[in-house]
Amino acid sequence: MTEKLQENTDHNKHPKHDFQVERLAFFSDAIFAIAITLLIIEFKIPHVTKESSFDSVWEQLVELKYNLLALLLSFFLIVTYWMRHHFLFKHIHNYNKQIVIANMAMMLPIIFFPFTTAFFAESVDNIHVVILAFRIFLLNHILAGLTIYILYWLATVKHKDYSFEMSITERKKFTSDLLFTTITFSVICSVTFLTSNIQAILWVFLACGISKKIFDSFSKKAVSKTA
Incomplete structure (x- = not known):
């Protein structure tokens, strides 16, 4: 009975249906690729003249250190979000309006990554602005996580x-x-919002990382026992 119902469903399915699902994934891939590419825009080529020395050009390159760190962090995180999105679309074989809207909502924080990354990198030397830039940078990633979870839950x-x-x-x-x-x-x-001490913030991040490792080890043991 189930096989017969499946045959009828496949027979009534629009011939371009499967392509439309792939099209949604391809469109999202393009946005991820553009967001990653735009991260490099903030890297300005050192201004080199006939009078430029090795040391002066090197100093210009060193000034980009915060831009480089922010780029590497955002690159890693965007790739992580793409891998999760790719994992979801490995399983998604159908869609409706809610899934399409959720997928597009996820693209919104993705396109903001180049802006929040550049803002954070440019504000590192200003102690009065860096916390604001850091909060916006974090909020960008929080929204990305929430929207991909909504997509996961709907699908x-x-x-x-x-x-x-x-x-x-x-x-x-x-x-x-x-x-x-x-x-x-x-x-x-x-x-x-409680402290602007960067060391304290890093300790919180480290504590979260350790907690995740402990949680993973317990989860693996639980799964192995269940199996």
Whole structure:
């Protein structure tokens, strides 16, 4: 009976249906690629003249150190979000208006990454502005985490017939990694309202990282016992 119903569903399906799902994924991939590429725009070529010396050009390059660190951090995080998005679309085989809107909502914080990254990098030398820039940078990543979780929930929980079933291990790892990142950035953002001490903020980040490692080890043991 189930096979017959599946045959009827496939027969009535629009011939371009599968391509439309892929089209949604391709469109998102393009936005991720553009966001990553735009990160490099803030790197200005050193101004070199006939009078320029090795030391003067090197100093101009050294001045870009904060831009480089911010770029590497954002590059890593954008790639992480893309991998999660890619993982979701490995399972999503159907869509509706809610899933399309959720996917587009996720693209919004992604396109802001080049701006928040540049703002944070340019504000590092100004102690009065850097905390504001850092909060906006963190908020950008919090929104990215929340929107991809909404997409995950809509596609695999509310409309679970629109996606292939995930294994328990895959589901736990996806949600725990995503929630850890979002909660960590939320905690650090909250700490910035209590102190502007960068060392204290780094200690909070380190504590969150250790907590994640402990949580992962317990989760693996729980899964192995269940299996």
